[in-house]
Amino acid sequence: MDVSDILAAHAEKQKAVAVEKDIPLEVDAGFLAVTDLNPVDTESYGEDLEEYLQSTARDGVQALINALFALPTTPSADGPLAQLPPPTTQLPRAKHLPKPKPPTKWEQFARAKGIQKKRKDKKVWDEEKQDWVDRWGWKGANKKEETQWLSEVRANADVDHDPAKAARDARKEKMAKNERQHQQNLARAQGASASATAPAPPQERKKQIDRTLATTRSSTASMGKFDRKLEGEKKLKGVKRKFDPTEVSASNEKSHNLAILQGLDRGPTAKKSRSSGDDVLNVRKAIRVASKGKGSAALSREGGGAKSRSNKGRR
């Protein structure tokens, strides 16, 4: 059997799409780009520019199309899609790479414990409606207890107990808690980045100082009424002295006074236990003073003179 005809025919067919060049063309299929590194043919360039440009472009595009048609394809509604490889040409990005978000407290905990993230569906099945409803939001399933026409009330519940209100309060409380935690996470993320780079911004710093000032004012008995005022200092609002009522029940008064007496009894011992020995002398401080900061070893070397000095410190 002679197959030379078939082979010749096949070669003929291939010739129509093959591209012959001295230097093979560089194809970057990811960017649909092809680079022809062959030197310009000066003769044909000078002779007919447009014709020359079109013929080189045709060869280049043919090579690119050959590469693209050889790629694996996936079927789709609008014809086959060629799966492109990642581009080989390095192009600069338009924006920097996204910075990873600092993990929330829960994420840190979950990672430490190896807890996998479980994604909840946004919809839940409602048996009554026989339909999928949103878990939260408008007509969400989390408001079911507030809207149902009948709800269970415990036998020992208050007279004015409103189950719908209780459920709503619980839901609102949950929302508030979530928001609080969100803010804390933001502050923690901010703090982590801020402490790494620079001190708090002036606005923050001002707020902190104001808070400290308010605390110091409320710590005197007169609530800072007689403190020296700074220029432009505002009067603190909502801070009032608190007095115990003049008339209290006998038992209350008794327990209050006893507590004071007990405190008097206990006070000195508590103080004593905090210091190193059982007397009032702070031995470490005394040694430090006596040895002029050199320590007990230096003191013992000096001998008796030093001892008498340490005794002088005792009162």
Added chain:
Amino acid sequence: MLRTVKPKNARSKRVLLAREPKEVEDPRTAIFVNGTHAGEKVKSVMKELMALKRPHAISFSKKNAVRPFEDASSLEFWAQKNDASLFVVGQTTKKRPDGMVFVRMYDGRVLDMCEVGVDRFVSMQEFKTPKSTPGHKPMMHFASELFDTHPRFMQLKSMLISFFNGEAIDSISLAGLEHVISVSVGPTPASLTSTAAAASATLGPTASTSTTSDSALLPKVHIRAYTIRLLASGVRTPRIELTPMGPSLDLSLRRHTDADAEVLKQALKRPTLRKQEVEKGLGRKRKNLEVDEMGDLRGRIHVGKQDLGRLQTRKMKGLKGARADAMDVDVDDDADDDADASGSEGSRTKRRRSE
């Protein structure tokens, strides 16, 4: 710098979110800026480039006193305001007639610039041929060895790919390939072919802008756009024929600014791909997956060894802890059930017995 705005409603929040940096970037938006005197030719060139770049193109058609090589602050402002990262500034002066400056931005700052002069321009309308569909991705063709050796042309190539094609996509419909933008360079002059000249050329651009005498030596750049026709060839790959579509431009390179090495390094950083994406990628071995001769995808999974000792079988009373007592009672009960065919009588006896 623009002040950073805190979104007040959901819509603006979504917009700001869409503008945040992403791992895989969107196509670059180009702003076409008319300078103080753009000139008829440059205006029409920019119009046609914009037609090719649509829909990611914005036109600033009023006169703008902007000189990118002297002060890029307004470009930076516009880039942030419009979320654009490419500029084409058209300006005609006596010294540099019909000039266009291609500016590329990184992170809201100018990365590099390349000025070209338009020597010849043939509009799209002068070719009475079919045009490509707006929004389709063009193919790019570069023809010259200078695109691999000369820094000016390497920059031009990178700039033009960024301009027309700079978004990484993972698949493309082969039927949607309609046109090609071909960038060719005239014959390489002898001064650029020798290695010494190439070395001097590489050294030259270390200064921020190259001199005019340097640029005069560079060959011309021909940009052509063609639509493609796919002809049946008898094999799977079709034969390609090109039809000029326009615009066709002859450009000469003028001033330029190279990217700062440090910034360029930042801009070229790639995201570390997740394992899942690597496995999805082409040409890489997907482990434990194979296609059998019937064309079915078969997977092999590994299941850990099962601990049969802790297997929970059916719970039965008889298998519980205090076995002996329970056994006795059960036997008696059975005997009773057999004796009188079940009823109130039987259950009563059962209770008595078990007590």
